[in-house]
Amino acid sequence: MPAPGAGMSPIVDTLTLTAEDAIALVERDEISAAELHAAYLEAIGEHDEELHCYLRTVDEANGAGIPIALKDVISTRGVETTAGSRILSGYVPVFDATVAARCKVAGLTLLGKTNTDEFAMGSSTENSAYGPSRNPWNPDLVPGGSGGGTAAAVSAGLAPWGLGSDTGGSIKQPSALCGNVGLRPTYGTVSRYGVVAFASSLDQVGPVAKTVRDVALLYRIIAGRDAADSTTVELPEPVELPSDERLDGLRIGVPRQAVALEAIEPGVRAAFEATLALAEGLGAEVGECDLPLSFDYGLPCYYLIAPAEASSNLARYDGVRYGVRGEGDTYRDMVERTRDAGFGDEPKRRIMLGTYALSAGYYDAYYGQAQRVRTLIVREHASAFEHFDVLATPTSPTVAFPIGDRAADPLAMYACDLLTIPSCLAGLPGLNVPCGFSDELPVGLQLIGPQFSENGLFRAGYAVERALGLDLVPARLQS
Amino acid sequence: MTWEPVIGLEIHVQLKTRTKMFCRCRVGFGAAENTQTCPVCLGFPGALPVPNRVAIEWVVKLGLALGCEIAPRAVFARKNYFYPDLPKGYQISQYDLPSCTNGNMIVPLPDGEHAVGIVRAHLEEDAAKNVHVGGRTGRIGGADYTLVDYNRGGTPLVEIVTAPDIHSSEEAKRFLQLLRQTIVELDIADAEMEKGTLRVDANVSVRPAGSDELRTRCEIKNMNSFSHIARGIDAEIARQIEVWESGGQVEQHTYDFDVATGTLTPRRAKEEADDYRYFPEPDLVPVEPSADLVERLRAELPELPADRIRRVGERLDHERALVLVTGGLDSLWGETVAAGADAVAASNVIANQLVGAGVQPGSVDAEQLAKLVDARERIPRKAFDEAIAHVAEPGFTAEPYLAQEAVSDTAALEPIVDAILAANPAQVEQYRAGKEGLLGFFVGQVMKETKGQADARVVSELVRAKLSA
Numbered sequence: 001m002p003a004p005g006a007g008m009s010p011i012v013d014t015l016t017l018t019a020e021d022a023i024a025l026v027e028r029d030e031i032s033a034a035e036l037h038a039a040y041l042e043a044i045g046e047h048d049e050e051l052h053c054y055l056r057t058v059d060e061a062n063g064a065g066i067p068i069a070l071k072d073v074i075s076t077r078g079v080e081t082t083a084g085s086r087i088l089s090g091y092v093p094v095f096d097a098t099v100a101a102r103c104k105v106a107g108l109t110l111l112g113k114t115n116t117d118e119f120a121m122g123s124s125t126e127n128s129a130y131g132p133s134r135n136p137w138n139p140d141l142v143p144g145g146s147g148g149g150t151a152a153a154v155s156a157g158l159a160p161w162g163l164g165s166d167t168g169g170s171i172k173q174p175s176a177l178c179g180n181v182g183l184r185p186t187y188g189t190v191s192r193y194g195v196v197a198f199a200s201s202l203d204q205v206g207p208v209a210k211t212v213r214d215v216a217l218l219y220r221i222i223a224g225r226d227a228a229d230s231t232t233v234e235l236p237e238p239v240e241l242p243s244d245e246r247l248d249g250l251r252i253g254v255p256r257q258a259v260a261l262e263a264i265e266p267g268v269r270a271a272f273e274a275t276l277a278l279a280e281g282l283g284a285e286v287g288e289c290d291l292p293l294s295f296d297y298g299l300p301c302y303y304l305i306a307p308a309e310a311s312s313n314l315a316r317y318d319g320v321r322y323g324v325r326g327e328g329d330t331y332r333d334m335v336e337r338t339r340d341a342g343f344g345d346e347p348k349r350r351i352m353l354g355t356y357a358l359s360a361g362y363y364d365a366y367y368g369q370a371q372r373v374r375t376l377i378v379r380e381h382a383s384a385f386e387h388f389d390v391l392a393t394p395t396s397p398t399v400a401f402p403i404g405d406r407a408a409d410p411l412a413m414y415a416c417d418l419l420t421i422p423s424c425l426a427g428l429p430g431l432n433v434p435c436g437f438s439d440e441l442p443v444g445l446q447l448i449g450p451q452f453s454e455n456g457l458f459r460a461g462y463a464v465e466r467a468l469g470l471d472l473v474p475a476r477l478q479s
Numbered sequence: 480m481t482w483e484p485v486i487g488l489e490i491h492v493q494l495k496t497r498t499k500m501f502c503r504c505r506v507g508f509g510a511a512e513n514t515q516t517c518p519v520c521l522g523f524p525g526a527l528p529v530p531n532r533v534a535i536e537w538v539v540k541l542g543l544a545l546g547c548e549i550a551p552r553a554v555f556a557r558k559n560y561f562y563p564d565l566p567k568g569y570q571i572s573q574y575d576l577p578s579c580t581n582g583n584m585i586v587p588l589p590d591g592e593h594a595v596g597i598v599r600a601h602l603e604e605d606a607a608k609n610v611h612v613g614g615r616t617g618r619i620g621g622a623d624y625t626l627v628d629y630n631r632g633g634t635p636l637v638e639i640v641t642a643p644d645i646h647s648s649e650e651a652k653r654f655l656q657l658l659r660q661t662i663v664e665l666d667i668a669d670a671e672m673e674k675g676t677l678r679v680d681a682n683v684s685v686r687p688a689g690s691d692e693l694r695t696r697c698e699i700k701n702m703n704s705f706s707h708i709a710r711g712i713d714a715e716i717a718r719q720i721e722v723w724e725s726g727g728q729v730e731q732h733t734y735d736f737d738v739a740t741g742t743l744t745p746r747r748a749k750e751e752a753d754d755y756r757y758f759p760e761p762d763l764v765p766v767e768p769s770a771d772l773v774e775r776l777r778a779e780l781p782e783l784p785a786d787r788i789r790r791v792g793e794r795l796d797h798e799r800a801l802v803l804v805t806g807g808l809d810s811l812w813g814e815t816v817a818a819g820a821d822a823v824a825a826s827n828v829i830a831n832q833l834v835g836a837g838v839q840p841g842s843v844d845a846e847q848l849a850k851l852v853d854a855r856e857r858i859p860r861k862a863f864d865e866a867i868a869h870v871a872e873p874g875f876t877a878e879p880y881l882a883q884e885a886v887s888d889t890a891a892l893e894p895i896v897d898a899i900l901a902a903n904p905a906q907v908e909q910y911r912a913g914k915e916g917l918l919g920f921f922v923g924q925v926m927k928e929t930k931g932q933a934d935a936r937v938v939s940e941l942v943r944a945k946l947s948a
Contacts, residue, residue, distance in 0.1 A: 315568020
């Protein structure tokens, strides 16, 4: 679609333009919001047929600021929101999620809704009912998931930044596989109101962008208590944009049990270790710590709690009030047909798992036990932070893998989140920062901090980012 | 064998908060269907509950009035099941950590005080309202289609569960009257059964008198007045005794009580066989009322009906005390007696004439009422009735009515009495055969004839004298 005043618009290279620079251009009136919006739509027009980052785009800029892409689990008033599921096709929210409203207030214009695994359940976006997204570094590979759409869009220059949602790694892992920065904030700092729920005690919305400073800027816009979400709190300190390039005195803990995982590919390990050495060079102290329960039981614990909550959260999709309805002779018939036709295999699998885990006679052994283990994981992390300021691991054990490789094997897919899940269970913030390449594909560094330590994560991530100075534009897209 | 009924009650009370339990939609009757709704109470994707602070205070207040322990940490839980009136596919309720536990209410009965244990009182949200159209049963199975009105969905409810401490339908009824009055006086609910703001289910079993076993119980639902509850319980007690005595086994089941026919209809087993998969509601934080709040609410509690029945019962028989207190009339009674009226006479006038005339007890000047009570047999009935009808009006004084004298002249009244007796030979015969209750009938006829001017006491003496002659 042509930009207003087409032909006269200044040339912006969306592949390299950071949100911070885009904001400066708009503030200096060097480009209008409408022109910027149009420039991204043009890039989307050029590349999204191949990458399929977007489920839908919005033609007109609805604000005076820069554009943003929102994961399709975030309710947007008047704009269809499907959570990547057939069961919500045609559902147009009558209200904005709090994060969408805060973006609007900040002047951000909605560029479009990005692809996601159905109900954010997955690690590759292959579970989207609307087809997979593709990795901008190599379209035969997955972008990660569930927020693969947002991550791929940011790396391909199809959005300056975006919001994702993270339950067990859905922000951090795709950011790692696409080569950008993603923050899963402390549980309770960002409102979940209007975000299609997967597992309420784990879901958190967070920013995805090209740089750590962009991520901090967007976090500043969305974070803080929301009266509509009882689980939110006010930030204990304002969000600061990082500018210090040193890491003097920073104590980095490396969990032994994490780096011992055989699933970690050699190339990923090499990039990770090189980054730790670099951090030491910047003044950080690197040591080892122990999180045995977190890495032994984190994954099974997660796969009881998350499906249990999901089985309840997904009960509202019954065909009565919105979305798709299957025809049936009786109420039961209608509900069963609606859900059978509306849900894909992964939500069905998790609904069954979760229903079982909550059933009379099994609750104590499964859901109850998982909650007790979760408490131990919280404590284990807390004691690690008595000695360290941040913990570091690779974000994903592997780089991006081929589409179709793991789709038939749920357990192999679940293993993608081995390294991201434990801190999610503990409610802790985690930041993915690109830290190198393996087989010409990006590798991500995961930095975990104590509750409300986002500013600390930004400082650490920023120093690493500056020192590495990686070129994160996918080579095949560079002209 | 004699059988002893064992009854426990489960009571739902709709709180009269301005807004719903987990969203700020208005609560109210009579609005057009589905106009008091929002994304939260319609269960839209991503919508989240935010608890109503007033409802939380009110359940604590009720718990204190019922002598309960108030949980320093109560937890909302999800009760999962599918039904069209349940938009989220789960009801938010309290499960293993309710707000109030372990209380009891003393029910004064004619033969002494009975303690009824309160197992728990907890907060939850009401379901929406289904209207099943077509079909014969009025239920979803067999209906042509079902319409849902979500206005009621999400209204705050308190569920109160009693221990199986009740042993007759009469005791159940008295307990409920007292509970209702307590709730109304706490000003937290209208608690009107006919409007559905107070709903009661009864769990009933029977056992051989003197034993302390607990046999299989059945649940009775769908009763919408205190007397229906009593009838439903009696019907179920009779049914169970018959089952046991004919050598059968009572099976656990849920019944609807049909008021018109007095019969119990079993619900289909399918509708009750559910595993609700309760788990703590992750969208909400625990309810932690501060000790200060609990103490403030405790200090605000008024004197409770059960205590007042006990106090009033020191001067009146139990039945009169119960009627005054559960009718909200005892405070006027106390003032009237303090102003010099006879206790029993004041109780009769207030509970009968005053209520019959539709007078609001709260606006009555007790001094004036005491004068009327005192003069009630002296002044013409008509004047008394008129005075009662106006007694709540501002500036009312009894004096003009007290000045009127009833006709107490026997000579004037005798011919009228004779005429009435002559006109009703059948009643005269019955009276003489021992039906002395007919005295009131004759007196009434004379009062009618004299247009309320006769002295009722003199008339009644005259009638009695003539009939026993």
